Structures are given as structure tokens and as C-alpha cells.
Amino acid sequence: MKSSKQILDREFLELRSKLLDLAASLDRIDRAEGSVAADQRMRLLAEGIRIIGNQSPQRAYQIQQLFSRQFDPQWKQKFNLPTRN
Amino acid sequence: MYYIDPHIHMVSRTTDDYETLARMGCVAISEPAFWAGYDRGSAGGFRDYFVQLTEVEPKRAADYGIEHFTWLCINAKEAENVQLSRDVLSLIPEFLDCPNVLGIGEIGLNKNTPNESVIFQEHVELAIYHDQQILIHTPHLEDKYQGTRMILDMLADHPRLEPSRVLVDHVEEHTVREVLDAGYWAGMTLYPVTKCTPARAVDIIETVGAARLCVNSAGDWGPSKPTAVPDLIFEMRKRGHRESLIKDIVFNNPRTFFSQSKNFRIADPEAR
Numbered sequence A: 001m002k003s004s005k006q007i008l009d010r011e012f013l014e015l016r017s018k019l020l021d022l023a024a025s026l027d028r029i030d031r032a033e034g035s036v037a038a039d040q041r042m043r044l045l046a047e048g049i050r051i052i053g054n055q056s057p058q059r060a061y062q063i064q065q066l067f068s069r070q071f072d073p074q075w076k077q078k079f080n081l082p083t084r085n
Numbered sequence B: 001m002y003y004i005d006p007h008i009h010m011v012s013r014t015t016d017d018y019e020t021l022a023r024m025g026c027v028a029i030s031e032p033a034f035w036a037g038y039d040r041g042s043a044g045g046f047r048d049y050f051v052q053l054t055e056v057e058p059k060r061a062a063d064y065g066i067e068h069f070t071w072l073c074i075n076a077k078e079a080e081n082v083q084l085s086r087d088v089l090s091l092i093p094e095f096l097d098c099p100n101v102l103g104i105g106e107i108g109l110n111k112n113t114p115n116e117s118v119i120f121q122e123h124v125e126l127a128i129y130h131d132q133q134i135l136i137h138t139p140h141l142e143d144k145y146q147g148t149r150m151i152l153d154m155l156a157d158h159p160r161l162e163p164s165r166v167l168v169d170h171v172e173e174h175t176v177r178e179v180l181d182a183g184y185w186a187g188m189t190l191y192p193v194t195k196c197t198p199a200r201a202v203d204i205i206e207t208v209g210a211a212r213l214c215v216n217s218a219g220d221w222g223p224s225k226p227t228a229v230p231d232l233i234f235e236m237r238k239r240g241h242r243e244s245l246i247k248d249i250v251f252n253n254p255r256t257f258f259s260q261s262k263n264f265r266i267a268d269p270e271a272r
């Protein structure tokens, strides 16, 4: 396995480019006509960016959860789906 | 390196793709039955599709030295139509003895609805009754986590089902552990935007280990790349992973999983 320094060396320019892409996409939305400030997806994106900025582990997992619908453990009762055995 | 693509929809791909796959080292593929991009009008449409999967595609693949295997079902999207689904379910048994059929799939959920759940359970019962393996599609994007948990709940309703004969596909960072912890196999799909990239798939391998984990291209009629598995091989090599680990992921694991089906047989090309 490679060291963290080796991974950073390999991926630094790619990460820099991804940050620029993200910034430019948000600028593009801002520049365009109209407003999406109330759009729920903008809130999700802002929260995702906050997760990336955190020092906590499992950022990818947290972002996946952020963009996921909730799971209701009682779903079978709500669907009237019999438990089979 | 020789590899198996355990999930690819070759009915939607050109013969040139077969040739490219062969040049890249693909020696076998498995093709689950899926949504054609439009809703079929009748069970007869599915019968024709099953003939294509069991007779036509094996011949196309054989021309390029690729073994072709398949899975049969009505996909989760069209399973919303319960009557059509039951008509299709009733014609599956006559195809189960075709020499390239590995089991029932890709069944699953699409929008996580009651109808989809009912038909999912009827497929599982059909598979158990006919002693078939199962390949499962988990939903896309925001529906994936919820749908995967629902699928695991439903599978747990069947004590006669052996988890080692079930593969839950399209896992990502937030679903892989629950699938593996329950004893099932897990598949990662390498899609450009909506699923895993090769880099993230390798991250998952590094995080959870290689046991019971496969990767596939799920190449189909939409944005997808049939040579995505070689992309993963390349990414693992760039990171300095052992060749034996790469071979486990792209050849030995799918071979081990498929070998539980009586119709699967493939020699290791390196042992020829």
C-alpha cells in the first residue's frame, strides 16, 4: 500500500481540478437567470461541501447518506406486506 | 489479465463490443434480464427476450471465445404491473434448464413500491422452489439505501434461502457492509456518474476486503462502459495491489459465486 504522502502526490492536481470544477459549476448557476436559492438540492450540495470540509472519517459514506431517502423499519406494516416463513 | 464481467446487458451492445471485451481479456459474462428502456406490451415479449438470452447471445459471444450465462425474471420497473409479472413468472420455469441459465435475476426494487415488493417475494419463492441462485438489482441514487434495506428485510423472511447463493448488486459505500454482514455476495457497478467509479470501487475493496465482492460494468443501452472492469484492474495496478488480489476480484470471486449453479462451468484460462 502507498503512503498518504504518495497518494497526495499522485492525486493533488486531480483534487485541485475537482475543486475548480465544483466552484465553476456553482458560479455558472449563480450567473444564470433566476434563483435556485430555495431549491432543496442546493441545500444538499451545501451540506455535502460542509461534510467534505470536515476532518471526520468516512466522508463518502456520509455524503451517500445525505443524498438517501430515509428507511422506515416499519415499512412492511405500512405496505400490508405479510412476513413470510 | 483474464476476467469475468458478472453483469452486462449484451443484447444492448454491438458485436464490436464483444470483440473489444475479448481483446481486453474477458472470458465469460453473465447477463441478467432487465428493463429494455420501454415497457413491453405482453408476456410474449418476455418469452422472445428469454429466447434471445438463452439462444442468440450465447452464439454471438462464442464467436469471440466468450462464455455467455444469463438470469431470468421480470425486472423491478415492469414488476409494478402485477398481472403482467405473474404471467412472466409462470413462463420462467420452462427456460430454467437451458444450458446457460444461472438463476433468477436481476430482480429487486426500483421505486420501492408495494407492487414491486410483492413481485420480488414471488420471484424469491420461485427461485427457492426451483433451487436457483438469485441476482438482485438495488435501486438508483436516493432510493438505493431504503430499497437495499427493504430487500434485506424481505430476504430474511426465507429461512430456506442460502445467503451464499444470493448476490446483491450495485452496492456503494452506504450499502456494502449491510449486504456482506448478512452473508450475501455484493456486486459493485462501475458507472461514469450514477454509481461507482473505478477509484471508489477500489476504495471500497481496500475498506471492506475482497471476500464475496465482485465488480461489473452493467453495460447496457444507457451511459455505461462495457470495458469498465479493465479500468478497475488498471486502477488497482496503479495503486500497487497484488496481482493475486486483482484476480480474486475480477475472476475467482465471480467464478466461485456462479459455481454454485449447476449450469456454470469455466476453466481458468491460465491453467489451459
Ligand SMILES: [Zn+2]
Pocket (backbone or CB within 6 Å): B007, B009, B032, B034, B106, B137, B218
Ligand atoms: Zn443490470
